[in-house]
Structures are given as structure tokens and as C-alpha cells.
Amino acid sequence: MNSDKQDHGILALAGEVLATEAAAVSALKSRLNGNFARAVRALLSCRGRVVVTGIGKSGHIARKIAATMASTGTPAFFVHAAEASHGDLGMITRDDVLIGISYSGETSEVLAIVPVIKREGTFLISMTGNLESSLARESDIALNVHVEREACPLNLAPTASTTATLAMGDALAIACMGSKGFTKEDFARSHPGGSLGRRLLLRVSDVMRRGNDVPAVTPGTNVLQAVQEISRKGIGMTAVVDCERRLLGVFTEGDLRRLIERVGDIRRYRIEEVMTATPKSIAPEALAVEAAQLMDRGRCNQLPVVDEKRRLVGALNLHDLMTAKVI
Known part of the structure; x- marks a missing residue:
């Protein structure tokens, strides 16, 4: 009491x-x-x-x-x-x-x-x-x-x-x-270490994977070989590109699971037959937060990064954005 x-x-x-x-x-x-x-x-x-x-x-x-x-x-x-x-x-x-x-x-x-x-x-x-x-x-x-x-x-x-x-x-x-x-952008410039600064200043090019870390195969690649590329690069997908590295499609781990459920034996398929054509992509100069929003809207965890000619220049996944504290 x-x-x-x-x-x-x-x-x-x-x-x-x-x-x-x-x-x-x-x-x-x-x-x-x-x-x-x-x-x-x-x-x-x-x-x-x-x-x-x-x-x-x-x-x-x-x-x-x-x-x-x-x-x-x-x-x-x-x-x-x-x-x-x-x-x-x-x-x-x-x-x-x-x-x-x-x-x-x-x-x-x-x-x-x-x-x-x-x-x-x-x-x-x-x-x-x-x-x-x-x-x-x-x-x-x-x-x-x-x-x-x-x-x-x-x-x-x-x-x-x-x-x-x-x-x-x-x-x-x-x-x-x-x-x-x-503006918010002005505020972010004086707070580059804060969450708002990261959201408003960080570009896709600052966080994307580059060079040999970007998974890519050509259209005639066997699905099993494409799966090996996905495993080596570790971001859950591979891009499919032509001889000039223009983006033609993507193939993800989710696509692989659905393919196995549908056909069972995947060894006879080429990647161009099972890839997702005209996939979502993003430009390197886009804000990283835009990539997060695009992934959320598209219900995907990975994005290829392409230049103005649709050539593959990078890739990123949800974990990359989380590591950069964008999300």
C-alpha cells in the first residue's frame, strides 16, 4: 500500500x-x-x-x-x-x-x-x-x-x-x-553517417557486386551449369546475357525449385528456355533505397544492375542492402 x-x-x-x-x-x-x-x-x-x-x-x-x-x-x-x-x-x-x-x-x-x-x-x-x-x-x-x-x-x-x-x-x-x-537531401548531406543519410545519399553503385562477383551465363548454357554459377557467386540468381553482356533474363533459386517441381529432370534444359525474360533491373546511379523498394514491390531478393544500353555492370541482393544499412 x-x-x-x-x-x-x-x-x-x-x-x-x-x-x-x-x-x-x-x-x-x-x-x-x-x-x-x-x-x-x-x-x-x-x-x-x-x-x-x-x-x-x-x-x-x-x-x-x-x-x-x-x-x-x-x-x-x-x-x-x-x-x-x-x-x-x-x-x-x-x-x-x-x-x-x-x-x-x-x-x-x-x-x-x-x-x-x-x-x-x-x-x-x-x-x-x-x-x-x-x-x-x-x-x-x-x-x-x-x-x-x-x-x-x-x-x-x-x-x-x-x-x-x-x-x-x-x-x-x-x-x-x-x-x-x-530539403531532405540537404539534411542527409550533413548527416552522412545516419540512417537518413544512407537512405538518401547511397547509390546502387556504392553497394553492388562487380566484376567476377557478378553471376552471368549465356543463353545456351545448360541449367546445371547455370546452377553452378549461382552457387559460386552466392546471391541466389544468375543473369543471362548476350555476347555484348546485354541483359536477356535472370534465373533464380526460386526458378530452379519451381522448374524441378514441374519437370523433375532438368538436365536437358538450356537456360534460355527457363529464364525469366525482361526481368526487373536497376541503374547504378539509382539510389540504393530505390533498389530496396523495387525488390519489395517485385517480391524478389536480387536485382541485376544495367547501364543505359542494358549491359550488365553489377548485381545486388537484399543482404547487400541490409549490410549497408539501407534497410
């Missing part, structure tokens, strides 16, 4: 936290005004980089905002406010836009760098919970991230305020992204 009461208290408190933070984020929508639009235009017209700075919890949020901007088409990096006063200010130029984050607007480490960057001519956007603060007054644009209260029961630990600041930063980043017409 005590345990049940304890669990109830835990869940009730967690629910209050989420409700408080959700309300803080929701309240930001009514503050999206001309100042926000001006901030986005300033970021879009920035000739240098967007520099995001803060300290403590605001510093952690600043680092995340910079990372989000950089990955969505707005070149940005984080500078720790304390380190800025000890040499890192040299990283900020007049062509940059500085986003200074301080919920109180009175953080000494952030305020210490303001006169320097103002003399340099760097554009300053602040994100603060106090529009009457020193930081807000010194800013070219001040964005209001005020919250009614923190989610912390003591109303002390930065919780709702950091969530609201992060959400405002995301709004800036995505507004810039939309204004630039940033």
Missing part, C-alpha cells in the same frame, strides 16, 4: 512537471511577433556564422540550439560565455550574428562580452526571460522566453525556462530552414 502511495506521488509530480513545461512552451506562440520575424531575417542575411553563447544550464541549451541550426542549413557554433572573455571572442567577427542566452538577462559572463561585440558591429539577438534586463536592452532584438514558474517544486532549478528557451531556439532554426527551402 505504501508503495502504491509512493508511486502515485511520483507520477503526480512528474505529471505536474510535464504540464508546467508544456504550458511554458505553449505560451511562446503568442510572442511570435515582428521581433521574431526580424530575428529570422537577421539569421538568414548573416554573412558569417551564427554564434550561440551562454553559461550553466543556458550554456547547455545554447550548445543544442547551435547544433540544431548547423544541421538544418544555418551554419552555427557554440561559444562558452566564460571562455569568450579569455580568448574565444576572437572566434566572433562583425559578419556573425550572436545569440546570447540568459534567462535573468543579468549573467555577468554574457554581459562581459556584449560591449566587445557591439564595438565590433556584431548583430546581437538575446533570449531572456526579462525584457527589462541589461542583456535585453543592449540587444538588437530581444526574444521573450519568460515562464510563469519553473517545473521544479521549489521554483528554483531551471526546468520550464530551459525548455522554453530550447523551443524558441528550435523555432528560429526551423523557420530559417523553411525560408531557405532546405
Whole structure:
């Protein structure tokens, strides 16, 4: 019973936290005004980089905002406010836009760098919970991230305020992204190691089998010899090509099983009599994910790869795409 009461208290408190933070984020929508639009235009017209700075919890949020901007088409990096006063200010130029984050607007480490960057001519956007603060007054644009209260029961630990600041930063980043017409392909180019990058950037030519690893026989080949070629190359099929390696058909392990069920003795058959003519194929410059989709639609596990003249240049199977983490 005590345990049940304890669990109830835990869940009730967690629910209050989420409700408080959700309300803080929701309240930001009514503050999206001309100042926000001006901030986005300033970021879009920035000739240098967007520099995001803060300290403590605001510093952690600043680092995340910079990372989000950089990955969505707005070149940005984080500078720790304390380190800025000890040499890192040299990283900020007049062509940059500085986003200074301080919920109180009175953080000494952030305020210490303001006169320097103002003399340099760097554009300053602040994100603060106090529009009457020193930081807000010194800013070219001040964005209001005020919250009614923190989610912390003591109303002390930065919780709702950091969530609201992060959400405002995301709004800036995505507004810039939309204004630039940033696409999935652009996103993939900055995330080549991720699953989306592999899906959108990897080509068939990057994963296909080549040269002697590609199974191929000519039309007059005996079925048993074709089966031997399938076994040697290990992708579950062989292509059938003419003397110029133009693709005429394919013969798969599934075709072999069905042939045996139908005729029993397969020794007298030539491959041209039992192959699948005009098979599905794909070009080497196609995306690897397109090959996966073609296999899925055609209910097949292998594909020959052909050039613009239908000449066989490669082959791949489902396992190749799985190894490349395309699927």
C-alpha cells in the first residue's frame, strides 16, 4: 500500500512537471511577433556564422540550439560565455550574428562580452526571460522566453525556462530552414553517417557486386551449369546475357525449385528456355533505397544492375542492402 502511495506521488509530480513545461512552451506562440520575424531575417542575411553563447544550464541549451541550426542549413557554433572573455571572442567577427542566452538577462559572463561585440558591429539577438534586463536592452532584438514558474517544486532549478528557451531556439532554426527551402537531401548531406543519410545519399553503385562477383551465363548454357554459377557467386540468381553482356533474363533459386517441381529432370534444359525474360533491373546511379523498394514491390531478393544500353555492370541482393544499412 505504501508503495502504491509512493508511486502515485511520483507520477503526480512528474505529471505536474510535464504540464508546467508544456504550458511554458505553449505560451511562446503568442510572442511570435515582428521581433521574431526580424530575428529570422537577421539569421538568414548573416554573412558569417551564427554564434550561440551562454553559461550553466543556458550554456547547455545554447550548445543544442547551435547544433540544431548547423544541421538544418544555418551554419552555427557554440561559444562558452566564460571562455569568450579569455580568448574565444576572437572566434566572433562583425559578419556573425550572436545569440546570447540568459534567462535573468543579468549573467555577468554574457554581459562581459556584449560591449566587445557591439564595438565590433556584431548583430546581437538575446533570449531572456526579462525584457527589462541589461542583456535585453543592449540587444538588437530581444526574444521573450519568460515562464510563469519553473517545473521544479521549489521554483528554483531551471526546468520550464530551459525548455522554453530550447523551443524558441528550435523555432528560429526551423523557420530559417523553411525560408531557405532546405530539403531532405540537404539534411542527409550533413548527416552522412545516419540512417537518413544512407537512405538518401547511397547509390546502387556504392553497394553492388562487380566484376567476377557478378553471376552471368549465356543463353545456351545448360541449367546445371547455370546452377553452378549461382552457387559460386552466392546471391541466389544468375543473369543471362548476350555476347555484348546485354541483359536477356535472370534465373533464380526460386526458378530452379519451381522448374524441378514441374519437370523433375532438368538436365536437358538450356537456360534460355527457363529464364525469366525482361526481368526487373536497376541503374547504378539509382539510389540504393530505390533498389530496396523495387525488390519489395517485385517480391524478389536480387536485382541485376544495367547501364543505359542494358549491359550488365553489377548485381545486388537484399543482404547487400541490409549490410549497408539501407534497410
